[in-house]
Amino acid sequence: MTNYIIRRLLLNVLVLWxxxxxxxLGTHALPSDFAQKRIASTMxxxxxxxxxxxxxxELGLDKPLWRQYLSFMGELSRxxxxxxxxxxxxxxxxxxxxxxxxxxxxxxxLLISFAISIPIGIISAVKxxxxxxxxxxxxxxxxxxxxxxxxxxxxxxxxxxxxLFQIDVLGRPHFWTDPVKAFQLYIVPxxxxxIAGGAGIMRILRSQMLEVMRQDYIRxxxxxxxxxxxxxxxxxxxNAMLPVITVMGLTISGLVGGQIILETMFNIDGMGRFLxxxxxxxxxxxxxxxxxxxxxxxxxxNLIVDIIYAWLDPRIRLT
Amino acid sequence: xxQIEAANPLAAGGLQFERxxxxxRAMRQTLLMANRNKLGAFGVILVIFILGIALFxxxxxxxxxxxxxxxxxxxxxxTANPLDIAQDPDIGAPFxxxxxxNPLSSKHWLGTDSYGRDIYARVISGAxxxxxxxxxxSIFAVITGTLVGLISGYFAGKLxxxxxxxxxxxxxxxxxxxxxxxxxxxxxxxLFLTVLALGFLGFAVSVRIVRSSVLTVSQSAFVxxxxxxxxxxxxxxxxxxxxxxxxxxxxxxxxxxxxxxLAEASLSFLGLGPADKTTWGKMVNSGRVALDLHxxxxxxxxxxxxxxxxxxxxxxxAIRDELDPRLRGR
Numbered sequence: 337m338t339n340y341i342i343r344r345l346l347l348n349v350l351v352l353w354x355x356x357x358x359x360x361l362g363t364h365a366l367p368s369d370f371a372q373k374r375i376a377s378t379m380x381x382x383x384x385x386x387x388x389x390x391x392x393x394e395l396g397l398d399k400p401l402w403r404q405y406l407s408f409m410g411e412l413s414r415x416x417x418x419x420x421x422x423x424x425x426x427x428x429x430x431x432x433x434x435x436x437x438x439x440x441x442x443x444x445x446l447l448i449s450f451a452i453s454i455p456i457g458i459i460s461a462v463k464x465x466x467x468x469x470x471x472x473x474x475x476x477x478x479x480x481x482x483x484x485x486x487x488x489x490x491x492x493x494x495x496x497x498x499x500l501f502q503i504d505v506l507g508r509p510h511f512w513t514d515p516v517k518a519f520q521l522y523i524v525p526x527x528x529x530x531i532a533g534g535a536g537i538m539r540i541l542r543s544q545m546l547e548v549m550r551q552d553y554i555r556x557x558x559x560x561x562x563x564x565x566x567x568x569x570x571x572x573x574x575n576a577m578l579p580v581i582t583v584m585g586l587t588i589s590g591l592v593g594g595q596i597i598l599e600t601m602f603n604i605d606g607m608g609r610f611l612x613x614x615x616x617x618x619x620x621x622x623x624x625x626x627x628x629x630x631x632x633x634x635x636x637x638n639l640i641v642d643i644i645y646a647w648l649d650p651r652i653r654l655t
Numbered sequence: 656x657x658q659i660e661a662a663n664p665l666a667a668g669g670l671q672f673e674r675x676x677x678x679x680r681a682m683r684q685t686l687l688m689a690n691r692n693k694l695g696a697f698g699v700i701l702v703i704f705i706l707g708i709a710l711f712x713x714x715x716x717x718x719x720x721x722x723x724x725x726x727x728x729x730x731x732x733x734t735a736n737p738l739d740i741a742q743d744p745d746i747g748a749p750f751x752x753x754x755x756x757n758p759l760s761s762k763h764w765l766g767t768d769s770y771g772r773d774i775y776a777r778v779i780s781g782a783x784x785x786x787x788x789x790x791x792x793s794i795f796a797v798i799t800g801t802l803v804g805l806i807s808g809y810f811a812g813k814l815x816x817x818x819x820x821x822x823x824x825x826x827x828x829x830x831x832x833x834x835x836x837x838x839x840x841x842x843x844x845x846l847f848l849t850v851l852a853l854g855f856l857g858f859a860v861s862v863r864i865v866r867s868s869v870l871t872v873s874q875s876a877f878v879x880x881x882x883x884x885x886x887x888x889x890x891x892x893x894x895x896x897x898x899x900x901x902x903x904x905x906x907x908x909x910x911x912x913x914x915x916x917l918a919e920a921s922l923s924f925l926g927l928g929p930a931d932k933t934t935w936g937k938m939v940n941s942g943r944v945a946l947d948l949h950x951x952x953x954x955x956x957x958x959x960x961x962x963x964x965x966x967x968x969x970x971x972x973a974i975r976d977e978l979d980p981r982l983r984g985r
Contacts, residue, residue, distance in 0.1 A: 347820075354824035362836045477694075481913065481965035483920050485939060486957035493950055593831030597921055612925065615835055631827050 341643060348635045355631045356624070360408055363620045369397055370421045370618045395421055408624075417628065418621030420614075427625030431607060438595060438606035440511055441522050441529075445591060448530030449537060454573075456534075457541030461576075462568055464546060473542070479535030484594045485601055488528035495524060508605060525598035532594055533587050537580055544576035551575075582645055585638035592630055692976060698969020705963050708779060709786035717764075718773045720780040720933045724763075725750040725771060755949045768952045769944055778959050781935040785963050788850055788919045788929075789912040795854030797908045800861020805900070807862065808869030809892050818862065825859040834922055843930035849922065853915045861907045868900040875899075902978045909974040913967035920960045935960045 371391035375384060392398045396407075411418060417427035460472040479487075492503055501520045509517040548554065549572055557571045596608035603609075607626055614623040689696035708715070718724075732739070732746040740747035752771035756763045765774040807818040825833070837852035838844040844852075872878065873896060881891050922928050923936025935956040942952030 347823075350820055351823045351827050354820060355827050358824060358828070359836070366839055368842060477969070478961065478965065481917070481968055482961045483917055483924070483936075483939075483957070483964075485921070485924050486953075486961060489939065489943070489946065489950075489953050489957055493946065493954070496947055589829050592829035593921065596829075596831055596835075597925065600925060611832065612835070615839060627828070627832055630829060630832070634829070635827055 417625030427622045444526040445529035449534035453534035453538035457538045461545030476535045529594040695973025701966025709783040712783040718776040720777045723771045724753040789916040791850040792853035792915040796857030804862040804865030808866040846929040868903040910971035913964040
C-alpha cells in the first residue's frame with residue numbers, strides 16, 4: 337500500500353510538471369502579451385512601441401524564453417506562483433481572496449448534484465423499465481446534453497417569471513454573513529452546475545445498481561427477510577457507490593469548467609471568473625498559478641479517491 | 656456483366672431481384688435494430704434531421720444570417736440640424752433597425768435579435784457551423800489519436816510511458832481552460848483554430864481508448880503469426896492491428912461529437928468562439944442583454960444546442976452499443 341501511494345505521488349509530480357510546462361508554453365505562445373494589451377489601449381504612435389518595450393523590460397518579458405522558463409520553474413519549486421502584472425499582488429493573495437467564494441458555489445453545486453443523482457439513480461434502478469425509470473433517464477440524458485449556461489438561463493427565466501426572489505444580489509454576501517442572500521445568489525448557478533454533474537453520476541449509479549442487484553448477496557439479503565429499502569440502501573447502494581466515487585475526479589474536473597462559465601455569467605468574483613479575466617488581459621503569472629493550483633487540487637482529489645478505492649477494494653492494489 | 660445481362664434478360668431480372676432482396680433484408684435489420692434501441696433510433700433521426708438542415712442551410716435560411724433588417728423612419732427629417740436631433744433623436748436617422756421583432760410573424764418566423772437580424776436564419780446557419788465543428792473536431796481527434804494510440808500501444812515500452820504521461824497531463828487540465836488557452840493563440844479565433852483546439856482535447860481521449868484496444872489486439876495469436884512469417888511492424892500495425900481496433904475508432908468518433916458541440920457552445924458563450932461566424936453559443940449570450948423582455952433568442956438557440964447534443968449523444972451511444980455489447984447500458 338505504501339509503495340502504491342509513493343508510486344502514485346511520484347507520478348503526480350511528473351504530471352504536474354508537465355501541466356506547468358504546458359501552461360507556460362501555452363501562455364507564451366500567445367501572440368500578444370500584457371504590455372501590448374495594456375498599453376495599446378492608452379497610447380498611440382512611436383511612444384506606444386517605446387512604452388511597450390519599457391513595460392516588457394520591467395515585467396521580464398524581454399528575456400529569452402528558456403530564461404523565463406527556468407525562473408518560472410525555480411519560483412514554482414519554492415511555491416511562489418508569481419505576482420499579477422496588473423495589481424502587483426501575489427497569485428496566492430489573489431486566489432486566497434476568491435477561494436471561499438468558489439468553494440461556496442462549488443460545494444453547493446456538488447451537494448445538489450448528489451442530492452439529485454443518488455435518489456434518482458436508485459429509483460431508476462429499482463423501478464427498471466417502468467414509466468418512472470424512462471422519465472428519470474430521459475431527464476438525465478437531457479441534463480447531459482444541456483450546457484450549464486442554458487440550464488441557468490431557463491432557471492433564471494423561471495425565477496423572474498414567477499417572481500421568486502432577486503437573483504442578482506448586491507454585495508456578494510457569504511453564507512456566514514448573510515445566509516439568505518447568499519443562498520439566493522448561489523442557488524441558480526448551483527442547480528445549473530448540479531444538473532450537469534448529477535446527470536453523469538446518475539447514469540453510472542443506475543447501471544451499477546442494476547449490476548449489484550443481480551448479485552447473490554442481494555438475493556441472500558432479500559431471502560432473510562429484509563425490507564426492500566433496507567436491501568437497496570444498506571446492501572446495494574453501498575456497493576454501487578464505489579465506481580461513482582472513482583468518477584468523482586472527473587465530476588470535479590467538469591465542475592471547474594462549469595464554474596468558469598457560471599461565475600462569469602452571474603458576476604460572482606470567484607477563481608473561475610478570475611482565471612478567465614486574467615487570460616483575457618494576458619496577465620500570465622496569476623493565470624498560470626491558478627491553473628496549476630486547480631490541476632494540483634484535481635490530481636490530489638484523484639489520488640485520494642484512488643487510495644480510498646484501493647483501501648476499500650484490495651484487488652486494485654495488485655495491478 | 657452487362658454483356659450477360661444483355662444476352663439473358665432473365666438473369667438481369669434475377670440480379671435485380673437479388674438486389675431488392677438484399678435491400679429488404681437491410682431494411683428489416685435496421686427496423687429491428689431501431690425497435691431494440693428506440694432511444695438510439697430517435698437519436699439517429701435527430702442527427703439526420705440536423706445534418707439535413709446543415710447541408711441545405713443556404714437554401715432554407717430565407718435570409719442571410721448577418722443581414723440587419725431596418726425600416727424607413729417615417730419621422731426622419733433630412734433637413735434637421737444637430738440641435739433638433741439632440742432634442743428629438745427619433746428624427747435623426749433615415750432608417751431604424753427592426754430590433755426584437757416578435758416571433759411567429761410571416762416575415763421573421765422566429766423574430767429578430769437586438770441587431771435586427773433574423774433569428775430563424777441565424778439558428779439554421781448555426782446548425783451548419785455546429786455540425787462542421789463537431790464532425791471536424793472528431794475527425795481530427797480520431798485520426799491523430801488513432802495514429803498515436805496505435806504506435807504507443809504497439810511498441811509499448813518507454814515511448815508508451817511518455818505518451819501516457821502527456822495524455823495524463825492533457826486530461827489533468829480542466830477541458831475548458833485548455834480550450835480557452837488554445838483559442839487565445841489568435842486574437843480573433845478562426846473556425847479552423849476552434850476545430851483544432853477541440854480536436855486536441857479529444858486527441859487525449861482517443862489515444863487512451865485506441866491504445867487500450869491495441870494492447871489487447873497486439874497480444875493475440877494472429878499478430879504473433881504475422882510476426883513469425885516476417886511481416887514488418889508497419890505492416891502488422893496497418894494490416895492486422897488497425898482493422899481489429901476499427902470498432903473502437905468508430906466508437907470514439909461517434910460518441911464525442913455531441914461533447915464537441917457542447918464545448919464549442921461554451922467557448923462561443925464566453926466570447927471565444929470562431930470570429931465572424933454565427934454560432935448558437937454566441938446567440939445565447941447575445942440574447943442575454945434583454946432576457947427579461949425578449950427571451951426568445953437565448954431560449955431558441957439554447958434549445959437548438961440541447962437538441963443537437965442530445966441527438967449526437969444518443970446516436971453515438973447506439974453505435975457504441977451495436978459495436979461493443981459489453982458496454983451496453985453504461
